[in-house]
Amino acid sequence: MSPFAPHIWLEVWNWPFELQVMLPLAAAVAAYHRGGPGEGSGPSAVQKWRTAAFYGAIALLIVAIESPMDTFSSRSFAWHMVQHMLLLLAVPPLGLAAQPWGRMWAGVPEPVRGNIAQALARVTGSSPRRSERIRAGARSLLGNSKLLLALFAAYLWSMHLPVFFDAALRSQTVHDFEHLGYLAVGTLYWSRAVPSAPFPERLAPGPRIVYLLSGLLACWVLGIALTFAPSPLYAPYLHVVGATYAGVMSSQVTGGAIMWAPSMIPFDILFAISVQGWLADSARADEESSAAARAAGLAGADAGPINSRIGSEAARTAAGAEAAWEL
Numbered sequence: 618m619s620p621f622a623p624h625i626w627l628e629v630w631n632w633p634f635e636l637q638v639m640l641p642l643a644a645a646v647a648a649y650h651r652g653g654p655g656e657g658s659g660p661s662a663v664q665k666w667r668t669a670a671f672y673g674a675i676a677l678l679i680v681a682i683e684s685p686m687d688t689f690s691s692r693s694f695a696w697h698m699v700q701h702m703l704l705l706l707a708v709p710p711l712g713l714a715a716q717p718w719g720r721m722w723a724g725v726p727e728p729v730r731g732n733i734a735q736a737l738a739r740v741t742g743s744s745p746r747r748s749e750r751i752r753a754g755a756r757s758l759l760g761n762s763k764l765l766l767a768l769f770a771a772y773l774w775s776m777h778l779p780v781f782f783d784a785a786l787r788s789q790t791v792h793d794f795e796h797l798g799y800l801a802v803g804t805l806y807w808s809r810a811v812p813s814a815p816f817p818e819r820l821a822p823g824p825r826i827v828y829l830l831s832g833l834l835a836c837w838v839l840g841i842a843l844t845f846a847p848s849p850l851y852a853p854y855l856h857v858v859g860a861t862y863a864g865v866m867s868s869q870v871t872g873g874a875i876m877w878a879p880s881m882i883p884f885d886i887l888f889a890i891s892v893q894g895w896l897a898d899s900a901r902a903d904e905e906s907s908a909a910a911r912a913a914g915l916a917g918a919d920a921g922p923i924n925s926r927i928g929s930e931a932a933r934t935a936a937g938a939e940a941a942w943e944l
Contacts, residue, residue, distance in 0.1 A: 632684055639683065642675060649717055652724025671715035678708050682796055691786060692857045694865070698872035704796055705773070706836075706883050709803035713813035760817035762809050762828055769806040770835035772798060777839060779850050786853040806832060810887050822895035826888060833884040840877025844870055 649671060654664060680686060681703040689696035722730070758764070775781060776795060785792040808816040810825055820828055849855055849865045 633687070634683055642679065645721060646672075646675060648721040648724035650724065652720040652722065667715045667717070670711045671717050674708050674711035674715060677703050677711065678800075681708065692854070692860075694851060694854055694868040695871040695875060698875040701776075701799060702875060702880055704799040705803040706880055709800060710807040710811050710883050710887070713804065713807055713811040713816070716813045718813070718815060756817055759805070759808065762820060762824070765805050765809055766828060766831055766835075769802055769832055772802045773835055774839055777843070779852070782851050783853055786851065810891075822891045822897075825891045826895065829884050829888050829891065833881060836876055836880040836884075840873050840875075840880065843873030844877060846873070 653668075681700050686696055686700055690700045691697075725733070776785075776798070781795075785795045809820050809828055812819045819825065843850070846869060849862070849869060851869075854860060854865045854868065855862070
């Protein structure tokens, strides 16, 4: 069976819209809308970008888990990989870029906010020292880039081991928890590259480049392994009605290629922004060094102004790309 066989489009109108999924999403959208910017001159360009990112993340999440794609993923490995890429590499960075947490909290009705605050107080206890220890521990954990990178790679690879992948195909409950895991792990991983309070401040441009390349390598290795596997890895696809050995292998190769190539898109975007930020930091450092040298009388007559102009120009070039993520 071809992974994108024509007859599969007969089910394009099969949108399940399960209540256990749609109700929490509807509540999140309602809170976000209710907690939006108050009266004033209207939303800024940054606010408009964040709003678009939020609704884009919600839309992609619905497409991934509440559209016919979820049905197709049980029959086609290629569609399953599209679903995983959306949940791991598209929805989390968009959601983080939206920075929705404060706005959603403001949109929660006051009585509900009070109940949540009381529940958190019971968990953390009344001791300020204990609360501070819990917050410090959370900051340390969420700021541990090596740990989050290892978690990202380990979850991605382990969920594609036949024992776990086949279990998700055979059980909808396991499949649902697998999806929650992708969203959670993806959010933790991308939080070190996309600024989104209350998560810790993202990595500096230099370390961020290494971090992104390492995550991309994890996707590449898995994609290559899937693409060049000599035989079908996941037995349930062989038992789909109408499936053939050649069709299952074709779907597996296509799915591996999806993991290998399209997964580069979010990494490439953030990599480019990080490189520009690194160049801007270097330019600012050069400019500061030149200014200090001139003040000490160590710079040549023309070196200072030239370096200053070069540094200013490089910083201005990077400012536009960085602004949308830092504001």
